[in-house]
Amino acid sequence: MxxxxxxxxxxxxxxxxxxxxxxxxxxxxxxxxxTPSEFMDAIRAFDEETIAYSVSNGDPKLIKAISEYYKRFDMHYAEDEILITNGGSEALIFAAIATCNAGDEILVPEPFYTNYNGFTIAVDVKIKPITTKAEDGFHLPSKEEILACITPKTKAIMISNPGNPTGVVYSRQELEILAEVAIEKDLFIISDEVYREFTYDGLTCTSFGNIDGVEDRVMIVDSVSKRYSACGARIGSICTKNKELITNLIKLCQSRLCVPTLEQVGATALYGVSQxxxxxxxxxxxxxxxxxxxxxxxxxxxxxxxxxxxxxxxxxxxxxxxxxxxxxxxxxxxxxxxxxxxxxxxxxxxxxxxxxxxxxxxxxxxxxxxxxxxxxxxxxxxxxxxxxx
Amino acid sequence: MxxxxxxxxxxxxxxxxxxxxxxxxxxxxxxxxxTPSEFMDAIRAFDEETIAYSVSNGDPKLIKAISEYYKRFDMHYAEDEILITNGGSEALIFAAIATCNAGDEILVPEPFYTNYNGFTIAVDVKIKPITTKAEDGFHLPSKEEILACITPKTKAIMISNPGNPTGVVYSRQELEILAEVAIEKDLFIISDEVYREFTYDGLTCTSFGNIDGVEDRVMIVDSVSKRYSACGARIGSICTKNKELITNLIKLCQSRLCVPTLEQVGATALYGVSQxxxxxxxxxxxxxxxxxxxxxxxxxxxxxxxxxxxxxxxxxxxxxxxxxxxxxxxxxxxxxxxxxxxxxxxxxxxxxxxxxxxxxxxxxxxxxxxxxxxxxxxxxxxxxxxxxx
Known part of the structure; x- marks a missing residue:
């Protein structure tokens, strides 16, 4: 590693x-x-005498706040379709474990967030790159080129949108092509959208949560780190409408007991920060x-x-x-x-x-x-x- | 899983x-x-405007506090021999990943803390039980019986001392036998000592940090959860004098960026709570x-x-x-x-x-x-x- x-x-x-x-x-x-002052204000106001375990799936108040937040984007995740994780990092590693066995492959447009390597090597899953180029603004290659990267071991596509480290914002059309590929090749889609609001020149970011036909294949990974400048809070989440995935993800959540109680109190307040x-x-x-x-x-x-x-x-x-x-x-x-x-x-x-x-x-x-x-x-x-x- | x-x-x-x-x-x-009021007091006093990433290895102040704490037990871990983790849970899974490859085995006295299963199944490592019995007060069997549990795949011994779920406190002699086994069979020792202070009837708990000859094989797993009734803080640690293990553990720490900043501020104060x-x-x-x-x-x-x-x-x-x-x-x-x-x-x-x-x-x-x-x-x-x- x-x-x-x-x-x-x-x-x-x-x-x-x-x-x-x-x-x-x-x-x-x-x-x-x-960081919006709401974060520390909520934590300072915490008045329970014992810092107790939280629920493995996540604090119900935070889950409710995230469910509400997604409605802004016409995304409708019920409270039992959302899990809280130790930052986006843990959401990504859980997504990799839940979709792959040792030796399996995940397709990722390169250049990609280097920590994707860490997650996947830790659980013995290989990243198969889809090479993208500066001269194309790091947009995706053709469907044929993407299909050519797939092997019988490929279990999922993982993308960061908007992209780290490229700054690319994928178009709806690009996402639809990935969705077609996922359906044709029976793949999961792990969509890391932690920079969702950071788009410029009037562009908006289309979420995989708004693409039809892949609802049961998509996991949306999110985090408060960048959006609310709260990297040290380590609060992320993973949403999916696939009940079997949720069941497996919950087991992973249980294996580490819970995410810190206070950070979830602070994050709940962050999701209430005004637009x-x-x-x-x-x-x-x-x-x-x-x-x-x-x-x-x-x-x-x-x-x-x-x-x-x-x-x-x-x-x-x-x-x-x-x-x-x-x-x-x-x-x-x-x-x-x-x-x-x-x-x-x-x-x-x-x-x-x-x-x-x-x-x-x-x-x-x-x-x-x-x-x-x-x-x-x-x-x-x-x-x-x-x-x- | x-x-x-x-x-x-x-x-x-x-x-x-x-x-x-x-x-x-x-x-x-x-x-x-x-939870001692020091925890919330320290967090409430936190006055940085941005909740920034902490160091992957852990907040240097917390690491220093833990190094000081261990001196009470005549254990001397330098600051670069201590890493902060998301609770004892993450320390245990990191210890398993750092010592084993997929398919390897870890020896654990049973009955054992059930989450040991979660950690090891997640990384495809098998638990090989050393059965202990109520009628023996859940103390370890003979050296021969322990040796009989070892296979070429065995890479480490993991114990909880004092024991969860048994309440057993292993004697120094028992630890010395395990140390002999570890040396003879070239095994690592993962010693989960989160209940260290909770011993009764005048007993004290001997740490694997006080057993000679296995310094380079031992990882001490600790947590503030039980000691300071702060389970929801999710602050654990792992100490070892083995530099190669530290190097590998640091890579795992980097893969999840860091442990929450505020919880480490609170935990630092906890380690200062009086005896x-x-x-x-x-x-x-x-x-x-x-x-x-x-x-x-x-x-x-x-x-x-x-x-x-x-x-x-x-x-x-x-x-x-x-x-x-x-x-x-x-x-x-x-x-x-x-x-x-x-x-x-x-x-x-x-x-x-x-x-x-x-x-x-x-x-x-x-x-x-x-x-x-x-x-x-x-x-x-x-x-x-x-x-x-």
Missing amino acids: QASPVRKLVPFAQQAQKNGKTVYHLNIGQPDIK DYLDEVNVEYQKHRDITYNALSKIDGVICEKPTGAFYVIAKLPIDNAEKFALWMLTDFADKDETVMVSPAADFYATKGLGVDEIRIAYILEEKSLVRALELLDLGIKAYNKAHK | QASPVRKLVPFAQQAQKNGKTVYHLNIGQPDIK DYLDEVNVEYQKHRDITYNALSKIDGVICEKPTGAFYVIAKLPIDNAEKFALWMLTDFADKDETVMVSPAADFYATKGLGVDEIRIAYILEEKSLVRALELLDLGIKAYNKAHK
Whole structure:
């Protein structure tokens, strides 16, 4: 099992900080945005004397709040069709266990969220990539190309929509093609929609919960982490209308007893936060997206498409090796005692050799830091190439 | 994968409650004791504006607090030898994944904590039971009998000490025999010591952290759930001096990003709670143990040994089938609209046919409720046998 790539540079970043450098983090999806005060208010008001186990399936109040939330999207999950998990991470691993046996395969468009590797290797399930390309804006290839990736071992399709690390927002038509494939090949669909509200330029994200004909194949994975800037709450969920899947997922929930009681109290309050908050955050991220895309476009030799969702962008750099570069930026580079940390993108591909000169940027820093971080990236590329001539 | 046995009667208990019955819970280890106020005080004082990801390995403050705590027992784990987990549950599953491949076996004295099944089935590892018996006070059999349970697939020994569900406290000599076996057969030792402080009659629990010669084989699993009556915090930990294990465990930690931030803040405060609190709780539980044992001894036909640790006891009942009985108590029995819920013990055995007429009682209710619950058990046994003549 590989170390989380986004995190394996961390010791070098820590060392750089010990050496007195300021490190701007473009590498991790940890927003600077404030968590709505409703979260801590609800937790501070918790007045039971014993911090007792919660229900394995999840706190009924939180489940009800999630059921209500989905109605905004014309998605109708009953309370017994929703389970609470330890973040989206646990929802994804539970979905993999519930749909696959050891040796089975899950189809995933690459580049993909690297932790998908962690989930699947832990339970001995293989990721079979559907390669997508920057020049196509990381949209899906044709139905024929997708079908060609399927083997008798393929049990499910897993997608992140909007996409981490690509920022792609899949069209309804793309989802319908995946749905056709799922029906034809009898596959489950694990739809990771934690960035659902983060779409720009007037786009909206179609959920697999709104695609007809695959209701009994779809699991919707969600989380409060990004939507409400509450990554440390570790509250996720999984919804499905497939009763057999729910039964199996409940057993997995029972095996770890329950999700923390207080975090569920806080998350329940988050689901009640007004749409205005989400709209404001959206405006903010779109601005960040623009700053990032414009800055990247101005760096000599950098190639990237304008992303339309989530808060990530993949950029091809004019360097030999992005992992070497990311490390060098922490160990050797500084401008006024400052540097920047990025994620090498090769780790987001299952196909060896892809993404070697690409990085993923999370544009989550507040504006001034973001501008400076992108300037440091520009300076770093120039200095790196000079040092490695 | 089986449903958690302690929890599968839950819907029937809920139905009984809906029908107006009061159900006394002797079935679950959820103490009524108050969580020390330090927990909520620390959380209420948390004043960061963003609930951010914590470090995958765990909050350094909590790790430091745990390192300090272990010094009370002359156990010396450095901060890089301790990892924080989502409860003891996750620590156990991580320990199983880190030591075993699919198809491997873990040796466990039975009866054992049923969730051990859940952990191991989820990762396709088999539990090989070392049968222990009520008449031996659930102490371990001879070294020869233990050796006979080992196959080439055996990778680890997992024990709960003090024992759930038996209340046994293993002697230093027993641990030393297991250590010899581990060395001879090259096994890891996963020592679940979450009930460490709960020992009675002047006994103390020897930790595997105090046994010489197996430092690089031992993983100590711990949790704040029982010690500080904070089951819903879901904070556990795993300690080991084996660097390779730590490296592999860290990868598992990274795959789920982190444990909730606030719960770790609360748990850090719990590890600072004075020994007086633990001493008081101990006195309380010893009293509960006595009430329970004395009441059970007075019920006609009930056989049980006096447990010396944790807060559980296994009792053999004068009935045909404990699962049938436990269900019947929820569906058919009432005395003044009250009934009692117990755990059938067959689920705690891996060997088919064992424990069919046994139940596990968790003696965690406050005194008055405990006395009434045991009275209801007595009345229930009589009524059940009358109804099933």
